[in-house]
Amino acid sequence: MGGKGRAPCCDKSQVKRGPWSPSEDLRLISFIQKHGHDNWRALPKQAGLLRCGKSCRLRWINYLRPDLKRGNFTKEEEDSIIKLHEAWGNKWSKIASQFPGRTDNEIKNVWNTHLRKRLVSKNSCGDDQSKELSSITSTSSSSSSSASFQRSSGNPSEGAAVEFEHQSGHESTMANKDPNEMNYPIRRQSKRNLINIHLWKVKFQRRWYFKASDSLFDFTGAYETQISDKAEFEIPFESDCDFWNMLDGLVPFQSNHEPTLLQDDDQANQSSNLGLVESGKWLSYLESELGLEQTTKTEINDQDFLMKDATEKLVPENYCDKLPRPAEIDQGMDRYFEMWPPLPDNSVI
DNA sequence: AATCTCTCCAACCGCATGAAG
DNA sequence: TCTTCATGCGGTTGGAGAGAT
Numbered sequence: 001m002g003g004k005g006r007a008p009c010c011d012k013s014q015v016k017r018g019p020w021s022p023s024e025d026l027r028l029i030s031f032i033q034k035h036g037h038d039n040w041r042a043l044p045k046q047a048g049l050l051r052c053g054k055s056c057r058l059r060w061i062n063y064l065r066p067d068l069k070r071g072n073f074t075k076e077e078e079d080s081i082i083k084l085h086e087a088w089g090n091k092w093s094k095i096a097s098q099f100p101g102r103t104d105n106e107i108k109n110v111w112n113t114h115l116r117k118r119l120v121s122k123n124s125c126g127d128d129q130s131k132e133l134s135s136i137t138s139t140s141s142s143s144s145s146s147a148s149f150q151r152s153s154g155n156p157s158e159g160a161a162v163e164f165e166h167q168s169g170h171e172s173t174m175a176n177k178d179p180n181e182m183n184y185p186i187r188r189q190s191k192r193n194l195i196n197i198h199l200w201k202v203k204f205q206r207r208w209y210f211k212a213s214d215s216l217f218d219f220t221g222a223y224e225t226q227i228s229d230k231a232e233f234e235i236p237f238e239s240d241c242d243f244w245n246m247l248d249g250l251v252p253f254q255s256n257h258e259p260t261l262l263q264d265d266d267q268a269n270q271s272s273n274l275g276l277v278e279s280g281k282w283l284s285y286l287e288s289e290l291g292l293e294q295t296t297k298t299e300i301n302d303q304d305f306l307m308k309d310a311t312e313k314l315v316p317e318n319y320c321d322k323l324p325r326p327a328e329i330d331q332g333m334d335r336y337f338e339m340w341p342p343l344p345d346n347s348v349i
Numbered sequence: 350a351a352t353c354t355c356t357c358c359a360a361c362c363g364c365a366t367g368a369a370g
Numbered sequence: 371t372c373t374t375c376a377t378g379c380g381g382t383t384g385g386a387g388a389g390a391t
Contacts, residue, residue: 017360018361018384018385019360019385020359020360040377041375041376053376053377054361054362054376054377055360057377057378058359058360058361059359059360062359062360063359063360090380091379092379092380093378093379093380104378104379104380105358105359105360105380106358108380108381109357109358109359110358112357112358113356113357113358114357
């Protein structure tokens with residue numbers, strides 16, 4: 001590497017940094033779903049993201065790609081990591097290659113935060129662990145021992161990466177929810193906490209408007225009522241809908257650890273104010289305000305309705321992602337704001 | 350209740366590597 | 371062969387949350 005050195009990968013002053021917002025995630029997922037990721041450098045611009053390609057790549061690889069295995073490491077996985085680290089040292093990518101669905105970053109983190117300490121602790125209790133300790137304190141690879149390990153049982157290589165489960169049996173932010181509310185939380189285990197997935201669906205003038213969201217996905221759209229209620233859909237890349245964007249500001253739930261659904265810079269303040277609106281009620285109110293007498297509150301088969309894998313493309317034939325916004329909805333939303341003004345910052349429900 | 354300290358992990362940074370011109 | 375570019379890799383950091391004082 002000589003000469004003037006490499007040019008920076010991007011203009012740092014022109015790109016956004018820090019935690020990703022759900023809407024950015026949506027854009028990245030949607031773009032990659034449709035166009036792949038042949039060129040990370042060009043991807044942010046094409047996807048309409050103010051991020052550098054490197055950041056997009058990391059976000060996808062470490063967090064968004066659908067084949068990631070979520071949840072804590074099993075004892076078997078941890079044992080395998082220890083053995084592999086003994087054999088290969090800090091070759092995190094190489095080690096991660098033996099754990100489908102796990103990332104090098106994840107393994108590096110679990111090593112630095114758990115396994116290293118555990119082994120140091122073990123070692124302090126006896127000399128028989130000195131070999132293990134030597135592998136911890138040295139970053140060089142040991143060529144003497146062949147790695148004997150097994151892939152952890154239940155790895156996701158052959159199955160859906162994201163496993164959804166029904167809410168049954170969980171307490172949740174929806175503890176007091178009205179069963180009639182059109183709000184169907186599902187929980188899945190993430191590495192750090194539980195994430196609620198919510199579905200809303202409202203029928204208006206022969207069209208279903210839907211919205212589904214969790215901290216990673218937030219997709220909206222509409223389809224004609226003559227198609228099956230169970231029709232599945234893809235994440236729309238160019239999802240329309242000022243209407244739904246406005247609803248995004250009315251985030252009706254907030255789990256303990258999750259970020260608000262939309263935290264774009266220009267929406268952060270609004271979200272922080274509105275994120276505590278009591279779950280579900282806004283939609284019931286909206287329905288009555290809109291006079292949707294014919295609105296049907298249909299039980300949704302969650303397993304059918306949710307994407308099990310972000311790469312699946314299950315699009316209703318007459319799916320529309322550019323529907324005009326009915327004036328009635330605009331009016332109803334105006335009245336909604338009057339009835340449910342933004343809450344003050346320090347309010348708690 | 351307020352403050353401090355620790356833990357964890359997502360995200361960033363810089364370097365290495367390989368491909369292309 | 372040299373330079374530039376794109377991507378991969380491993381080390382490090384910043385900040386949120388949890389626990390301790």
